[in-house]
Amino acid sequence: MDATVQEVVAGWRATARIKAEPADYAKARKATSGDFGRAHVPV
Numbered sequence: 001m002d003a004t005v006q007e008v009v010a011g012w013r014a015t016a017r018i019k020a021e022p023a024d025y026a027k028a029r030k031a032t033s034g035d036f037g038r039a040h041v042p043v
Contacts, residue, residue, distance in 0.1 A: 019025050 018028050
């Protein structure tokens with residue numbers, strides 16, 4: 001499996017996980033505000 005396919009599958013799984021729980025999905029869809037700090041980007 002190439003990297004692009006792996007990224008698509010990982011994204012699909014994450015979406016499926018959050019949508020499987022209605023309460024978690026509703027929480028994830030709420031607007032956020034503020035600064036969450038620097039993002040860690042693995043190298």
